[in-house]
Amino acid sequence: MEKSQGKRESWGSRIGFIMAAAGSAVGLGNIWRFPYLTGTNGGGAFILIYLVFVLGVGLSIMTAEFAVGRRANLAAAGAFKKFNPRFTFAGVLGVLSAFFIMGFYPVVGGWALAYVFKSVTGLLSNSAAIGDYFGTFITSSIEPLVWMLIYLLANILIVARGVQGGIEKASKVMMPSLYVLFIIIAIRSITLPGAGAGLEFIFKPDFSQVTGSTFLAALGQAFFSLSLGMGCMLTYGSYLSKEENLQKNALIVTLMDTSVALIAAIAIFPALFAFGMEPAVGPGLVFVVVPSIFAQMGGIGVILSVIFFIALTLAALTSSVSLLEVVVAYLIDERKMERKKSVNLAGGIMVITGILSSLSMGALSGVKILGVGFFDFFDILTDKIFLAIGGMLIAIFVGWFMKKEDLKDELTNGGTIKFGLFELWYNVTKYIIPIAIGVVAVAGIMSIEQTALMIFGIALIVVLAIFSKKL
Numbered sequence: 499m500e501k502s503q504g505k506r507e508s509w510g511s512r513i514g515f516i517m518a519a520a521g522s523a524v525g526l527g528n529i530w531r532f533p534y535l536t537g538t539n540g541g542g543a544f545i546l547i548y549l550v551f552v553l554g555v556g557l558s559i560m561t562a563e564f565a566v567g568r569r570a571n572l573a574a575a576g577a578f579k580k581f582n583p584r585f586t587f588a589g590v591l592g593v594l595s596a597f598f599i600m601g602f603y604p605v606v607g608g609w610a611l612a613y614v615f616k617s618v619t620g621l622l623s624n625s626a627a628i629g630d631y632f633g634t635f636i637t638s639s640i641e642p643l644v645w646m647l648i649y650l651l652a653n654i655l656i657v658a659r660g661v662q663g664g665i666e667k668a669s670k671v672m673m674p675s676l677y678v679l680f681i682i683i684a685i686r687s688i689t690l691p692g693a694g695a696g697l698e699f700i701f702k703p704d705f706s707q708v709t710g711s712t713f714l715a716a717l718g719q720a721f722f723s724l725s726l727g728m729g730c731m732l733t734y735g736s737y738l739s740k741e742e743n744l745q746k747n748a749l750i751v752t753l754m755d756t757s758v759a760l761i762a763a764i765a766i767f768p769a770l771f772a773f774g775m776e777p778a779v780g781p782g783l784v785f786v787v788v789p790s791i792f793a794q795m796g797g798i799g800v801i802l803s804v805i806f807f808i809a810l811t812l813a814a815l816t817s818s819v820s821l822l823e824v825v826v827a828y829l830i831d832e833r834k835m836e837r838k839k840s841v842n843l844a845g846g847i848m849v850i851t852g853i854l855s856s857l858s859m860g861a862l863s864g865v866k867i868l869g870v871g872f873f874d875f876f877d878i879l880t881d882k883i884f885l886a887i888g889g890m891l892i893a894i895f896v897g898w899f900m901k902k903e904d905l906k907d908e909l910t911n912g913g914t915i916k917f918g919l920f921e922l923w924y925n926v927t928k929y930i931i932p933i934a935i936g937v938v939a940v941a942g943i944m945s946i947e948q949t950a951l952m953i954f955g956i957a958l959i960v961v962l963a964i965f966s967k968k969l
């Protein structure tokens with residue numbers, strides 16, 4: 499059916515939308531990245547700064563994205579264009595960010611999927627060898643590639659079925675399941691003898707390790723985890739009915755996302771400390787430390803490990819599906835393409851970037867673009883530059899280029915519901931957020947070691963901005 503010409507797609511129910519939006523937010527960001535960033539940035543202090551950004555910046559931006567998306571009834575680029583063509587580039591930047599994040603996300607998603615099976619086929623039999631095992635696995639050429647492709651295929655199949663029949667349906671099953679699964683793991687973790695030190699690590703802030711880059715890491719993580727700054731929540735908002743309460747939904751989604759990040763930390767750190775392991779190991783944390791912990795638990799460890807990696811895979815899937823949807827929605831709305839064709843085109847490109855990223859861990863590790871391998875190229879550009887700048891652009895757009903009455907109208911459903919904090923939200927979004935992001939971004943971006951990459955990222959945004967009206 500030619501959807502692009504007819505009625506635009508929409509969510510089937512409120513709960514379906516919440517599950518899909520929370521599904522987008524809750525992902526590798528919460529369970530893979532949040533714990534390792536917490537581990538490398540000193541624990542509690544990082545978490546505290548992160549929470550301040552989530553509530554002080556993230557929640558307002560999510561509200562703004564929902565409002566703009568639903569008002570325009572169009573995905574990112576089209577929505578900006580409708581209100582002010584000088585901002586079309588902000589939407590296009592979002593589509594580009596989606597491609598870039600999808601350049602590395604399915605690689606990690608593939609690892610998670612692989613570990614579901616590896617948990618029962620010997621991964622846990624020798625706990626001392628788990629680190630080497632991970633290293634050998636991700637640097638080999640064929641195996642991780644195959645898992646990545648299976649993972650991507652699942653995304654393509656879900657998104658091809660549409661907003662309601664695919665994304666919403668899948669999220670409604672996957673989201674509640676992963677909650678239950680992680681809670682089981684968290685309970686096991688905090689009931690281990692010696693778990694207290696882990697709880698202390700995450701809840702007792704020690705500011706001695708905090709630097710400028712801690713702030714950028716926390717801000718980038720807030721945007722990444724809440725799926726903000728790249729038109730994803732804007733797109734999901736565009737499929738929302740006029741009756742929905744946007745401010746309330748933004749709050750629910752933000753709280754759900756944050757709770758999963760905290761549950762993940764509670765699942766990991768107490769067990770980590772109970773087994774006397776090192777928290778600051780970086781991106782391998784979930785794939786090395788977590789299985790080592792399970793390996794030391796005996797039989798139950800195998801079951802917990804399977805549960806953990808199933809939950810991780812489900813969380814990742816509902817997120818990458820939303821990334822693919824950002825591109826697909828752009829092709830449908832702006833390029834008048836049909837859904838299936840858009841999915842195949844976007845998915846096809848993601849297969850190529852995914853292959854490059856996966857191989858950059860091993861066979862192609864010598865190939866550098868602007869000083870880094872493919873995986874890091876996609877990761878650093880989005881995490882350190884695009885999402886934060888994208889968030890700043892939406893705040894500026896909403897605060898300075900949209901009519902205040904229109905925003906009020908949208909957020910109160912034409913005056914039928916209350917938004918007591920409207921003035922606060924509006925002023926924070928208009929004045930405080932752009933400055934806050936500006937300060938953190940300038941300080942943080944300056945500290946990126948890869949100067950060439952940094953200049954490239956900024957230049958790309960400037961070029962897009964100059965040609966905005968032509969996009």
Ligand code: PHE
Nearest residue numbers: 523525526527722723725817
């Ligand atoms: N929020 C997702 C996660 O935490 C990642 C994501 C970022 C998804 C941006 C969509 C848009 O894993």
